[in-house]
Amino acid sequence: MPGLKRLAVVWCALGAVVCSVAMRAQQSAGDGPRYRDGKTLIRPADYREWMFLSSGLGLSYEPPNAAAAASPRFGNVFVNPSSYRSFMQTGKWPDGTIFILENRSSSGEGSITKGGRFQTELTGIEAEVKDSRFPDGWAFFNFGPARSLKDAAEPLAGQSVAECVDCHTKNTAVERTFVQFYPTLLEVARTKGTLKPGF
Amino acid sequence: MPGLKRLAVVWCALGAVVCSVAMRAQQSAGDGPRYRDGKTLIRPADYREWMFLSSGLGLSYEPPNAAAAASPRFGNVFVNPSSYRSFMQTGKWPDGTIFILENRSSSGEGSITKGGRFQTELTGIEAEVKDSRFPDGWAFFNFGPARSLKDAAEPLAGQSVAECVDCHTKNTAVERTFVQFYPTLLEVARTKGTLKPGF
Numbered sequence: 284m285p286g287l288k289r290l291a292v293v294w295c296a297l298g299a300v301v302c303s304v305a306m307r308a309q310q311s312a313g314d315g316p317r318y319r320d321g322k323t324l325i326r327p328a329d330y331r332e333w334m335f336l337s338s339g340l341g342l343s344y345e346p347p348n349a350a351a352a353a354s355p356r357f358g359n360v361f362v363n364p365s366s367y368r369s370f371m372q373t374g375k376w377p378d379g380t381i382f383i384l385e386n387r388s389s390s391g392e393g394s395i396t397k398g399g400r401f402q403t404e405l406t407g408i409e410a411e412v413k414d415s416r417f418p419d420g421w422a423f424f425n426f427g428p429a430r431s432l433k434d435a436a437e438p439l440a441g442q443s444v445a446e447c448v449d450c451h452t453k454n455t456a457v458e459r460t461f462v463q464f465y466p467t468l469l470e471v472a473r474t475k476g477t478l479k480p481g482f
Numbered sequence: 483m484p485g486l487k488r489l490a491v492v493w494c495a496l497g498a499v500v501c502s503v504a505m506r507a508q509q510s511a512g513d514g515p516r517y518r519d520g521k522t523l524i525r526p527a528d529y530r531e532w533m534f535l536s537s538g539l540g541l542s543y544e545p546p547n548a549a550a551a552a553s554p555r556f557g558n559v560f561v562n563p564s565s566y567r568s569f570m571q572t573g574k575w576p577d578g579t580i581f582i583l584e585n586r587s588s589s590g591e592g593s594i595t596k597g598g599r600f601q602t603e604l605t606g607i608e609a610e611v612k613d614s615r616f617p618d619g620w621a622f623f624n625f626g627p628a629r630s631l632k633d634a635a636e637p638l639a640g641q642s643v644a645e646c647v648d649c650h651t652k653n654t655a656v657e658r659t660f661v662q663f664y665p666t667l668l669e670v671a672r673t674k675g676t677l678k679p680g681f
Binding site: 331332334335337338339340341342343344345346347351352355357359361364367387389393394395396397398399400401402403404405450454461463464466467 | 530531533534536537538539540541542543544545546550551554556558560563566586588592593594595596597598599600601602603604649653660662663665666
């Protein structure tokens with residue numbers, strides 16, 4: 284159907300400019316944080332299709348105990364695509380950025396594996412959000428362990444979040460995010476000059 | 483400009499059907515393998531924006547030696563988005579699927595880390611492609627180590643690829659792919675009934 288094909292090409296070409304202007308704002312907002320009652324974060328259903336930043340195994344702020352060392356967990360970090368694209372251009376996180384930390388068990392036995400560890404079942408999901416609706420512009424959320432995963436979570440408060448904020452303020456390479464652990468973003472931040480002093 | 487906004491909405495709504503039909507084939511082909519001279523695979527520049535499947539640390543077919551055990555590498559696996567979406571609906575890989583295995587060094591020292599390992603610099607990139615232009619429908623590629631990364635690679639041939647094919651035929655959970663190591667896809671394959679016997 285060459286007639287239909289030509290119509291489609293013309294339509295798409297003419298419409299592209301109009302559509303892109305109209306849709307860009309919606310698309311950018313569309314993959315950011317969504318809330319119930321203003322500040323209860325809805326767990327994103329599609330974060331596995333977001334941008335992968337990096338993965339660590341058994342990462343710990345404190346020397347791990349024997350149990351943790353014997354069965355370490357993987358942590359996969361994802362960020363919403365529109366904020367990723369913004370960071371790649373500016374080295375900064377826009378308002379409406381949402382990070383997901385997905386924790387998974389690991390195994391060293393199975394299939395052809397003779398060494399090393401691979402990822403297995405989900406153990407928990409956490410989030411960090413940059414959003415001007417929160418008092419200092421950032422908030423932390425915990426959707427709980429996988430066996431009782433919550434569909435939505437209120438921002439962490441009190442002493443537990445004070446430790447999050449303190450650590451994410453003192454030890455992070457860019458704003459409140461551990462870009463030093465995301466090698467491809469670290470290069471971008473270096474180029475854009477957005478790394479904190481000391482990095 | 484409410485007039486422009488209304489025009490944009492109408493245009494987008496009317497154009498969506500025509501555009502989606504015309505663009506879908508192009509989009510699907512667009513993120514698949516691209517070749518020089520018919521079968522030399524061009525290294526995809528944007529694979530970090532593809533779908534992340536999983537990550538392993540120090541995975542090895544053979545018991546690792548002391549050097550490998552002391553500084554294990556991470557392997558991140560990505561697949562092109564249109565093939566991912568197809569797999570999520572069918573549990574099978576369409577023609578034109580491309581997997582990227584990105585290898586990275588690991589470190590256990592830096593920043594606030596007191597235990598575990600995180601990812602650092604790129605060490606190499608490999609690819610596996612499902613494409614009917616190859617004799618048995620699949621091909622393997624190695625873009626070489628990071629210090630001399632190739633822009634394009636010919637399909638591996640001879641004894642080295644014979645071992646790839648043998649292992650990816652005997653030990654894989656779905657077609658020639660190690661879906662047993664990709665926990666979110668493993669569930670899909672189980673639901674769709676596409677796992678090989680024994681899985």
